[in-house]
Amino acid sequence: MIVLGMESSAHTFGVGIVDDGEMLANEKAMYKIGTTGMIPGEVARFHAENAADVLGNALKKAGITPKEIEGVGYTMGPGLGPCLEVAELSAKTIAKKLEIPIVPVNHCAAHAEIARHFGKLSDPIMLYVSGGNSQILALEEKPHLHYSVLGETFDIGVGNMLDSFARKLKLKPAWGSSVEKHSQGGRYIELPYTVKGMDFSFTGLATRATELIGKEKVSDLCFSIQETAFSALCEATERAMLLKNKREIGICGGVAQNRKLKKMLKAMGEEHNARLGFAPDEFNADNGGMVAYLAERMIRSGIRSRLEDCGIRQRYRVDTARLG
Amino acid sequence: MEKPRIIGIGAEARLYLMNLFGADIIIKERLPKKYRAKALDLRIRKERTKNEARIMFRLSKAGIRCPRIVALGRYSIYMERLEGVLLKDKEISSREISDAGQILGRMHSLDIIHGDFTPANLILDNSGKVYVIDFGLSAMAKSEEEKAVDLLLMKRYLKKNLYSLFEDAYSKTYNDSGKILRRLEEVEKRGRYQIRTLA
Numbered sequence: 074m075i076v077l078g079m080e081s082s083a084h085t086f087g088v089g090i091v092d093d094g095e096m097l098a099n100e101k102a103m104y105k106i107g108t109t110g111m112i113p114g115e116v117a118r119f120h121a122e123n124a125a126d127v128l129g130n131a132l133k134k135a136g137i138t139p140k141e142i143e144g145v146g147y148t149m150g151p152g153l154g155p156c157l158e159v160a161e162l163s164a165k166t167i168a169k170k171l172e173i174p175i176v177p178v179n180h181c182a183a184h185a186e187i188a189r190h191f192g193k194l195s196d197p198i199m200l201y202v203s204g205g206n207s208q209i210l211a212l213e214e215k216p217h218l219h220y221s222v223l224g225e226t227f228d229i230g231v232g233n234m235l236d237s238f239a240r241k242l243k244l245k246p247a248w249g250s251s252v253e254k255h256s257q258g259g260r261y262i263e264l265p266y267t268v269k270g271m272d273f274s275f276t277g278l279a280t281r282a283t284e285l286i287g288k289e290k291v292s293d294l295c296f297s298i299q300e301t302a303f304s305a306l307c308e309a310t311e312r313a314m315l316l317k318n319k320r321e322i323g324i325c326g327g328v329a330q331n332r333k334l335k336k337m338l339k340a341m342g343e344e345h346n347a348r349l350g351f352a353p354d355e356f357n358a359d360n361g362g363m364v365a366y367l368a369e370r371m372i373r374s375g376i377r378s379r380l381e382d383c384g385i386r387q388r389y390r391v392d393t394a395r396l397g
Numbered sequence: 398m399e400k401p402r403i404i405g406i407g408a409e410a411r412l413y414l415m416n417l418f419g420a421d422i423i424i425k426e427r428l429p430k431k432y433r434a435k436a437l438d439l440r441i442r443k444e445r446t447k448n449e450a451r452i453m454f455r456l457s458k459a460g461i462r463c464p465r466i467v468a469l470g471r472y473s474i475y476m477e478r479l480e481g482v483l484l485k486d487k488e489i490s491s492r493e494i495s496d497a498g499q500i501l502g503r504m505h506s507l508d509i510i511h512g513d514f515t516p517a518n519l520i521l522d523n524s525g526k527v528y529v530i531d532f533g534l535s536a537m538a539k540s541e542e543e544k545a546v547d548l549l550l551m552k553r554y555l556k557k558n559l560y561s562l563f564e565d566a567y568s569k570t571y572n573d574s575g576k577i578l579r580r581l582e583e584v585e586k587r588g589r590y591q592i593r594t595l596a
Contacts, residue, residue: 261434261435261436261437263436263440266437266441268534269512269513269534269543269546270512270513270515270534270550272546296434300433300434300437301437303433304430304432304433304434304437304441307430307432307433308408308409308430311408311409312408312409315406315407315408316408316517336432337432337433338432340431340432341430341431341432344430344431
């Protein structure tokens, strides 16, 4: 079954095409954030301007014509309202025109499921880390297939924390990945470490690290903020894994591109004979492929949505999303 | 003297059982984690061991049921062994859950937060008494927020009727419980906490 997926919850407009779980295309256009962060209206305009091109590229890459599309999925949420609307409207237009089934997809669940697919994981503890989110998830079968949240951030997402810190340090580009680059050769400085059971918090860490800008070396600060935040994530994941008796760890979301974090999780897993699995980087960053992949599975399991029920939900929680 | 035998591996510590002068002793040793920087690792293990011991002493002194400490190392706590079953591994009775509520109420009266108050950290001993264990995430704190989170953990775990028994017992034991319960409502209303259940 050929299914198209559309994603526009934040800075990326993405279109993916799958056929029986096989990825035929994963095309995207990314809004350049610069120094201001994201202004929703402007990002949405960027998406609208690029939607047709990205869709065209995806069809070309997959080598199919629009008529061959048998179903369509889009990201319903969570995300920024004006941004989400672009994929929603595009998907609805396609569904109406081609008279094919449409399903709204939860963004977080799509990240987790694509990591499970590429990482060859059957029942992992899944660490979902991105700009806006940081959660520890596990699959539950009842009353229907869904992810439950075992632990999560009490305040901000780890990606947002690292990006904001990079901006305060005036690193270029101001991304979490620049913090990783500048952390090379750093020495550990004591910073607040907050884990409560399987939950964690990052604002205290961010505040203290910001206070130390100018007083400590940039490499020491970058190393320490990353080390502290990632250690907290590893510890919470470890606790969740032991509590749920799992022997697989997954990592997904934008921050899953970070090599240091993957290395730490792998080392943690080895102490418990647990394997780490994840998707290639292009599927960890926001993308349409993951939406297409989950949409196909949802359509196959019989989930259908009426066009008039397809909207957006800016605060769509992953534990309320039915996957099968 | 026999060699200590591993009886449990937790997320951050290993538990050993050994017989010391005829008595069964449990040793909780915080192990190094290879994934984190050494300086952070040493700090976390040392601080938590010290903190945990301090809390246990306070609870014992106040007569709240928890294992008694026999000796203390830099990264290990030696404590008496409780024989029984974890509440998470059994059908919890209403009497047991009320006892648990009372324990948390008394802890909060002393401004002690447990930090991971769940049936996985409550033991029913062979004489039928409920004990609280594992103070690795405990702290001295007056904060309503943190006390509310102690309740929230239990609320996520327990079925509704069992939780209301727990909350009743808690309220009866702790004078300021009204404030904490109101705070709990607030905490639950926040987006991030919504509809969280542990199946």
